[in-house]
Amino acid sequence: MKIPPALSDALLPLSWAYRAAVRARAWQFDRGHGVRRLNAVVISVGNITTGGSGKTPMVLWLAERLAQLDVPVGILTRGYRGGVRLDRGTQEELATELGQPIAPWSDEVALLSRRLGFKARFGVGADRWAEGRVLTGLGIKWLLLDDGFQHRRLHRDVDIVLIDSLDPFGGGRLLPSGRLREPVESLRRADILVITRTPSAPELEKELLGHTPAPIFYATTELQEVRALENSAVHCGKADWLGKKVFAFCGIGNPQGFFADVERWGMQLAGTRTFRDHHRYHQSNAQRIERAALAAGAEALLCTEKDAQNLGAVRFEQLPLFCCDVTLRVADGDSFWNTLLNIIDLRRGKSPE
Secondary structure: OOOOHHHHHHOHHHHHHHHHHHHHHHHHHHOOOOOEOOOOEEEEEEOOEOOOOOHHHHHHHHHHHHHHOOOOEEEEEOOOOOOOOOOHHHHHHHHHHHOOOOOOOOHHHHHHHHHHHHHEEEEEOOOHHHHHHHHHHOOOOEEEEEOOOOOOOEOOOEEEEEEEOOOOOHHHOEOOOOOEOOOHHHHHHOOEEEEEOOOOOHHHHHHHHOOOOOOEEEEEEEEEEEEEOOOEOOOOOOOOOOOOEEEEEEOOOOHHHHHHHHHHOOOEEEEEEEOOOOOOOOHHHHHHHHHHHHHOOOOEEEEEHHHHHOOOOOOEOOOOEEEEEEEEEEOOHHHHHHHHHHHHHHHHOOOOO
16 A cells, blocks of 8 residues: 655655665675575566565466476465464365365465466465475475565576556655665666566666666466355355446455456445554455445445455355455466576576486
């Protein structure tokens, strides 16, 4: 979410201190201090701003691509706030299916596991190197480092950085007065840039090339499926959302991106409600959402797949509830993939099997 201008100005001195700390940290890592390696190809997916830019869909796209090549893949992620709320039976069932505990998993990891199933193993924790050691001990030779651009303690072979075309530089200021996690000049470390949420952005592309010679690709989110969720007392079929006015709500990093996508997909948007990223819903939230939706003339509720992981036992009583499953479409995907492999070959001499 955007920071109000008055608050941004008030927080600017803290951003100056943050910049100094970021530069000191970068100086250390640029010289290799504190960097550890794993016996695997490590592909980092990250960004330079807080909020969503499409990292999870990109990790999913890469994992699916590796799965098509019959390459065992692991996903390293920090997780968020101790994991999703799952009852014990569900935890045990998923742990049995996937062969690993899931209690500490975040909403995003739960989303990835639902999509990938046996195609990937997960290492969840703050110490990504230690988690990676466990996975490489199981014979996994390709690792995807989720939200890894700032996690420089772990050596990576490729740095993929996603840039959200709707708000590429988070207001141009560093945290906390802006949404930049590090200065824009840090893009010089990137190996590949992916501009998301648009098929073309020539002016942004020109600006990015002033900071890095990295090749630039484009990616957009596509609607894969609209699913009816069981959190509503109003039972509905798979296609019952068609033609209805929807009230969209979400607790994600870039809510405006989701709402823009909903309209781009041709849905009638009656109103919206936003929550903090990774918000875990309570019954009172459901009641307020439903009241606002009915007042706006909505006929159905709509949320993201990530929000569906955070609903828990929350129930909606008067309107049907649907969830949007999305997929990433990388423009010129074969060229992107070949560029990725070429960078790995140059860094390692050859790709591991």
